[in-house]
Amino acid sequence: xxxxxxxxxxxxxxxxxxxxxxxxxxxxxxxxxxxxxxxxxxxxxxxxxxxxxxxxxxxxxxxxxxxxxxxxxxxxxxxxxxxxxxxxxxxxxxxxxxxxxxxxxxxxxxxxxxxxxxxxxxxxxxxxxxxxxxxxxxxxxxxxxxxxxxxxxxxxxxxxxxxxxxxxxxxxxxxxxxxxxxxxxxxxxxxxxxxxxxxxxxxxxxxxxxxxxxxxxxxxxxx
Numbered sequence: 001x002x003x004x005x006x007x008x009x010x011x012x013x014x015x016x017x018x019x020x021x022x023x024x025x026x027x028x029x030x031x032x033x034x035x036x037x038x039x040x041x042x043x044x045x046x047x048x049x050x051x052x053x054x055x056x057x058x059x060x061x062x063x064x065x066x067x068x069x070x071x072x073x074x075x076x077x078x079x080x081x082x083x084x085x086x087x088x089x090x091x092x093x094x095x096x097x098x099x100x101x102x103x104x105x106x107x108x109x110x111x112x113x114x115x116x117x118x119x120x121x122x123x124x125x126x127x128x129x130x131x132x133x134x135x136x137x138x139x140x141x142x143x144x145x146x147x148x149x150x151x152x153x154x155x156x157x158x159x160x161x162x163x164x165x166x167x168x169x170x171x172x173x174x175x176x177x178x179x180x181x182x183x184x185x186x187x188x189x190x191x192x193x194x195x196x197x198x199x200x201x202x203x204x205x206x207x208x209x210x211x212x213x214x215x216x217x218x219x220x221x222x223x
Contacts, residue, residue, distance in 0.1 A: 002070055002098045003055065005083075007091045014082055015071040018057045025102070026052040050129040051104065053095070061119025076121050083111060083125070092130045105130045172210060173202020183210040186217035193222040 003016035028049040033041050060066060062075040074082070086093060092105045106127035113123035172179045175187055187205070190196035190213050196203065205213070216222065 001100070004094075004096045004098075006094045006096070007086055010094070012082075012086075014074075014079065016055065016057065017060060017069050017071045017074070017079070018066070019068075019070060020055055020057040023053060023055055028052075050131075052109070052126065052128045053102075053106070055125045055127070056123070058116075058120045058122040059113075061121070064119060076119065080113060080121060080123075083108070087111065093127065095127060171202070172205040172207070173198070175203075180210065183214050186210075186214040186222070189217050189222040195222060 001019060003019060004013060005016070006013040029045065030047055030049055032044045059074075059076050059079040060069060065072070087108050092107055094103075095106045096103050107130040108125070109128045110126040111123070113121050115121055172183075172187075175184050175191075179187065187196065187203070187210065191198075196213070198204065
C-alpha cells in the first residue's frame with residue numbers, strides 16, 4: 001500500500017514516506033429528528049455528508065533512513081513546505097491509496113506538526129472530501145484581462161443563453177425595459193409597418209423571434 005497526494009491533475013505529486021499503521025475514514029449521514037404528538041420522536045434520513053480522513057505519521061529528517069520508508073526523494077521540511085504551498089494556493093488535493101478503492105478529491109481541513117528532538121517531524125493531516133463541481137483554479141497573475149470586444153462578445157453570449165432558456169416561461173409581450181435594448185427599435189418598426197400585431201395579452205415574442213425581427217429590420221424590410 002502507498003499513499004499519494006497530488007494537485008493540478010498530478011502535475012505535482014507527494015508520496016507519503018511512512019505509511020501509518022492505521023487511519024480512519026469518516027462518512028457522516030445527516031439525520032433530522034421530529035417530535036410528534038402521538039408517535040414520539042421520528043427520525044428522517046437525509047443526504048450523506050462529505051467523507052473525511054486523518055493521516056497521522058512522520059516525515060523523516062534528512063539522512064535518517066528507515067527500512068520502511070517508501071519515498072526518499074524528499075525529507076522533513078520539504079514535505080511541510082510543499083503542503084504549506086498547496087494550502088496557501090487553495091488547491092484541491094487528490095488522495096489515492098493504492099490497493100484500496102480510495103481515490104478522491106479533498107481539501108485540507110487541518111494540518112498540524114511537531115518537531116521531535118531527533119529531527120523527525122510528526123504530523124496530523126486531516127482531509128475532507130471536496131466537490132470539484134464548479135471549482136475555479138486560481139488565476140495566473142500573468143493571465144491577460146479580457147479586451148472590451150471580448151467582454152462584449154461574452155456578454156452577448158450570456159444574454160443569448162439567458163434569453164433562449166427563459167423564452168418559453170417569459171415571452172416578450174411589450175416594448176419595455178423587459179425587452180433587450182437592441183430589439184426594441186426593430187420591434188417598434190415592425191409594429192408601425194403593420195407586419196407585427198399583438199393580441200389582448202401582448203406580442204408574445206420569444207427571444208429567437210426578437211433576433212429574426214431585428215435581422216429583418218436591419219435588412220431594411222420595415223422601412
